[in-house]
Amino acid sequence: MKFLEKIVDKLEPNFEKGGKYEKWYPLFDGFATFLFTPKHTTKKGVHIRDAVDLKRTMNTVITAMIPCLLFGIWNTGYQHYSALGLTEEFGFLDQVFFGALKVLPVVIVSYVVGLGVEFGFCIAKGHPIEEGFLVSGMLIPLIVPADTPLWMVAVATIFSVVFVKEVFGGTGMNILNPALTARAFLFFAYPKQLSGDKAWVNTELPEGYSYAENGKYVLNEIGQRVGEVDAIAGATQLSRFKASVDVMKNTKDELGEAVGAAAQSFEAGVVKLSEKFDLWEAFVGIVPGSIGETSVIAILIGAGLLLHTGVGSLKIMLSGIFGAVFMTIIFNTAGVNPYMTVGPLEHLFAGGFMFGLVFMATDPVSAAQTEVGKVIYGFFIGLFCIMIRVFNPAYPEGMMLAILFMNVMAPLIDHYVIQGNIKQRLNRLKLNTANH
Amino acid sequence: MSTKKESLFSKKNMKLIKDPLNDSNPISIQVLGICSALAITIMLENAFVMSMSVLFVLIMANVVVSLIRNMIPDKIRIIVQLVIVATLVITVDQILKAYVYEVSKQLSVFVGLIITNCIIMGRLEAFALGNKPGPAFLDAIGNSFGYTWILLVVGFLREVFGSGSIWGFKFIPDSWIISFDPLTGGTDGFYEHNGLMLLSPIALFLVAGVIWVQRAKNRKLIEEN
Structure with missing residues (x-):
């Protein structure tokens, strides 16, 4: 900590008025106050002093989301391998590794793009960096499917930061939740990636494996049948x-016989819903779903922290x-x-x-x-x-x-x-x- | 009363053309005629045909109303204007149906709705009723081109990002589009058209973007509140 503090103190004169990088002061200020409680004191009037400033509040929310993120990483990998019926060949570590490979890039893209846009606006306007994006940057990856192409995440992030936040005056002025706006943008702009049964689980075969019998089974490198593909695994x-409501609309049961009476099909529908x-x-x-939304347990842990700290x-x-x-x-x-x-x-x-x-x-x-x-x-x-x-x-x-x-x-x-x-x-x- | 005849292309008259293009643009500054800007800008071609229709109707209506401005009784002037505009719009509608049938089908009801386009009634009321045909003609040209360039910008962006084409010419090959590959279970391609661009609300955002750029360039336009 002392070491970091020294670096910050050493760099500071460069960014102050008249310094070499005067223009970039907001950027420096943003990082410095992220690491340490700012040294500025209020100059006018009486203020209530509290160590928990905006950045600390944001950090609490991010901490509360970590259980969801970790669970999401594992679940992404687990859903992938279990849809292919390969959970025995690929154990816990493989699943976490696969999930991390899918999820972490989304997190990185969301932060880099979002903070980039925000820093750009702050430098252009010359006002201090606002830390509002810290939470949104973590929320966005948690509410999209793990397979969303990264450039789509980037486009949605830019859209939501610019049109929901910066236009209205930056952090604290947004009329909508920026992360949800990003998701709504994705949902309407790229519906194929955000809904339907192909969107949620990655079914790409591992190296060397192949499908057999119209994609019913998975063969390994030497042609042995190792996994049975789960037909409904993809859907949330x-x-x-x-899907089961659609089945009802067609008024045919699974055997392909037409179900005449509406009452009968209704009963069948109810049974089907509860089965599924x-x-x-x-x-x-x-279960399949967006990265962070599936586990109620992880969410409740986060909720406990949020409620305990009063955030x-x-x-x-x-x-x-x-x-x-x-x-x-x-x-x-x-x-x-x-x-x-x-x-x-x-x-x-x-x-x-x-x-x-x-x-x-x-x-x-x-x-x-x-x-x-x-x-x-x-x-x-x-x-x-x-x-x-x-x-x-x-x-x-x-x-x-x-x-x-x-x-x-x-x-x-x-x-x-x-x-x-x-x-x-x-x-x-x-x-x-x-x-x- | 001044007896000196004013030239049609005097500085004052040229301002009639230039102003609506930028500082008093009917869409981005006066926020008129927004409905058609939202509805028909999916393709560049539609936007262009619409703009030309409005150009024709506005010029003719402005000149005609200006010619008979001293004969129109004040109490029924709106009705008279409407009759003139409606006649012109029906003419345009028939011409479009005869020569560009496909486009006219896509524009559907919005050609007819030119009658209610606020820009047209606005110019007739605010300008043609009180000015000679010459300036009225220039005013109509200025305003319809102010309308046109915004429609073209919005239409261009929506067509490029929404359907990957310009004026119907596709420049994004189908092999780029993300598709499911049953052999590997993965996906091919990397690009996807933006479906939001095909929905009308996005035009609001694009027009907002135009307004934003315009005001950032010309700070006079920013209202104080």
């Missing part, structure tokens, strides 16, 4: 739901879960198509619901600010998420759209909460003065 659980969903697997996270809002998380459960129960009661019969736990564990709720809905900038507002905001995120999933299975990831939508609504919610408060106080004042 949300898209499996959709393993609650325990979804909870642990051994994340418990109100938003709880009301979000409540909203989702509320909507699910309504749908379950109605239950007109198989999709509506999916239970609350299944909905909570499937897809990006938990991840979005813990790490993105609680983003202090784009969420509602008032305490009552937070409850309303969280509730509607949960509600809309389930609604989008059920009513439009073509957009399986309802969480993304629900959070973005509520991001836009957050200022409105705050406005009415504050107006309501003012009204209440005015009434109280009137009552008080009337009594005297």
Whole structure:
């Protein structure tokens, strides 16, 4: 630490006014304050002093995401080999290695591109570097499939940093969550890479291996049959739901016989849905999905850290879960198509619901600010998420759209909460003065 | 009243052409006619045909309204303008259907909607009703070219990134496009067209980009609030 401090102190004169690299001061300042608590003191007025500044807050969130990242790395490798039926040949270390090879480049690209754009803007405008991208840079890799081409990640990152953040005035001014905007951009711009059953699991054969019998089996170097390809492994659980609903629409069961009565097909659909969903697997996270979103356990560890340090809002998380459960129960009661019969736990564990709720809905900038507002905001995120999933299975990831939508609504919610408060106080004042 | 006859190409009149191209551009500064800019800029060709239609309608309407401006009763002037514009638009629609049928099919309802294009009504109300045919003609040219260049820029970007072609000419070979390879289980190719570019909302972002560049270059345009 002393060593680093010396380097920083030695370099500083070069970047100060009149120094050689005066123009690059924001860059230097950004790194120096990342390493050490800044030495600047406030010059005017009274301020509350706290060691936890913006950079420290951001670091807490990043730490909270590390379990998800590590689990995601392993799961990427595991899904890859298990889809090919090669988990016996390639053990834990191979899986982690494969996952790291896929995931780490995405993380690096997201950070380099995002910070590059941000530094560029800061130097152009001459204001100090804002550290807002530290969290977004980690969130973006966690919410895309591991196989997303790197240049797509770069394009989406540039789009979201420029159009959601810099245009509105940089860190703390963004109206939407930048990471989710990047994902929404990817989702609409490159739908083939972000949805469907080819997107989630890499099925590229290892060196020397080949497919046999129309891709049903995998042969090793000497032509031995080693693995059986898992036909449905590629789809996420949300898209499996959709697939089984599609099957229902065709009103044919698996044997190819036409199922005449609608009631019969409905029953079959419900059975099929429950067959295709393993609650325990979804909870642990051994399912295909975006890199960091699959494991509810890892997310809960992160949530614990966020709540313990007070960075994340418990109100938003709880009301979000409540909203989702509320909507699910309504749908379950109605239950007109198989999709509506999916239970609350299944909905909570499937897809990006938990991840979005813990790490993105609680983003202090784009969420509602008032305490009552937070409850309303969280509730509607949960509600809309389930609604989008059920009513439009073509957009399986309802969480993304629900959070973005509520991001836009957050200022409105705050406005009415504050107006309501003012009204209440005015009434109280009137009552008080009337009594005297 | 001045008796000196003003030349058609005097400095003041040339300003009528130049201003709408940049400092008072109908789309990026006055934010008029946005709907058509969003709807028909998927391909460069569509954007061009649309721009030319607007050019024709705006010039004719501006000149005609300016010619009869002293005869139009004030109370029914909007109706009179609408009749003139509608006549012109129907003419354009028929011509497009006769000569560029494919494009006119893609432009569909938006040719008809030129009638409601705010730029046209705006110019008629703000300029043609109070000026002679000569300046009105120049004003129409300026404004429609201001409209045209933005449409062409947006159309160019959307076509290049959305379909990988320029004016219908594909320059990105199909072998570049990412596709699933059943032999290895991996993927071939590395490129993918941007599907967002085919959706209308992206035009808003592109127009916003144009506005951004314009204001960064000319700081006078930035409003104080």
